[in-house]
Amino acid sequence: MAVSNIRYGAGVTKEVGMDLQNMGAKKVCLMTDKNLSQLPPVQTVMDSLVKSGISFQVYDSVRVEPTDGSFMDAIEFAKKGAFDAYVAVGGGSTMDTCKATNLYASSPHSEFLDYVNAPIGKGKPVTVPLKPLIAVPTTSGTGSETTGVAIFDYEHMKVKTGIASRAIKPTLGLVDPLHTLHMPCQVVANSGFDVLCHALESYTAIPYSMRSPCPSNPIQRPAYQGSNPISDIWAVHALRIVAKYLKRAVKNPDDLEARSSMHLASAFAGIGFGNAGVHLCHGMSYPISGLVKTYKAKEYNVDHPLVPHGLSVVLTSPAVFTFTAQMFPERHLETAEILGADIRTARTEDAGLVLADTLRQFLFDLNVDDGLAALGYSKDDIPSLVKGTLPQERVTKLAPRAQSEEDLSALFEASMKLY
Secondary structure, three states: OOOEEEEEEEOHHHHHHHHHHHHHOOOOEEEEEOOHHHHHHHHHHHHHHHHHHEEEEEOOOOOOEEEEHHHHHHHHHHHHOOEEEEEEEHHHHHHHHHHHHHHHOOOOOOHHHHHOOOOOOOOOOOOOOOOEEEEEEEOOOOOOOOEEEEEEOOOOEEEEEEOOOOOOOOOOEEEEEHHHHHOHHHHHHHHHHHHHHHHHHHHOOOOOOHOOOOOHHHHHHOOOOOHHHHHHHHHHHHHHHHHHHHHHHHHHHOOHHHHHHHHHHHHHHHHHHHHHOHHHHHHHHHHHOOOOOOOOOOOOOOOOOOOOOHHHHOOOOOHHHHHHHOOOOOHHHHHHOOOOOOOOOOHHHHHHHHHHHHHHHHHHOOOOOOHHHOOOOOOHHHHHHHHHHHHHHHHOOOOOOOOHHHHHHHHHHHHHOOO
């Protein structure tokens, strides 16, 4: 099990300057995006750095849903800055950009694809020492403050991939529920869907004891190892919080209890999937985001077409869990019950359908777009979507049931319309 140190509580962000001082940091890179750079979370961090006499430079050009190009831009900035510590303030895009930046600035002679997941990159193990990185999440979704994973769009192939290594996980995550009050409702919903799928996928992933072959050396053991007794506890607990609080957090921006709870659920699910891994919803989501045409998500202030990560993940969930349920039906029924289904008369063979119906109702209640067709996709796009899923073996191989190209085509087709 690997997880970052986490400190949780209203106002903990104010301690970041003292933390960096305690680490002996002299020159810090503060990473964020253009929208957040104007908001209180970043101001709180800057005030704390100034108060502790920490010299810092701000990089605020993080791209929402980063690309290899946007990663490279941040890496160049860091190489010139010669920083001895990093602070990431933002959602998954910022935290992931900062992790990758820390890695490549610490390993300046590496080629970009050296550490990128195979088969797109070389997937080399990280052997260089990295600088301290403190993550301050402002969304309740990715759980990136807890994990050693950094995801980006590889533009040349129009597909999402990433870097996965325990070495890049943050040194410390400051989980401050006050930051959640700045999130628009649609951002809360889409971030929450990421938590939902992190929990569902890590709980239904292939068990760690069935994953093979065993690596010849522990350094080659992947960050994502399959469901296991510890990740299961975190996944189920996160799912219970989502069931209780996500709708409240979306519908009432001032509900501090609901938003604080979702902020914790994000970290809890991160601990679960950061070790167990995710599977098909995530594997299929990467081309859904990467091949976006003109869709622009509501309440996202960006200058490019964008399918938010959580939305791209959740739209395939009814189809995916109908497909995977025959392997571990009890787990699928258990999660359906947590999400509100009455399973007293449910038959084991109907587990997938019960969970799928429960998810559809959950999404309908939150006004989620009616399937991939609502994002501008049609049957003609299915071959491209399948092609974009095939390289995602790092996650698709964790699904409890193996899938052929025909299976993937059928799953995308079943996800065109939800209701």
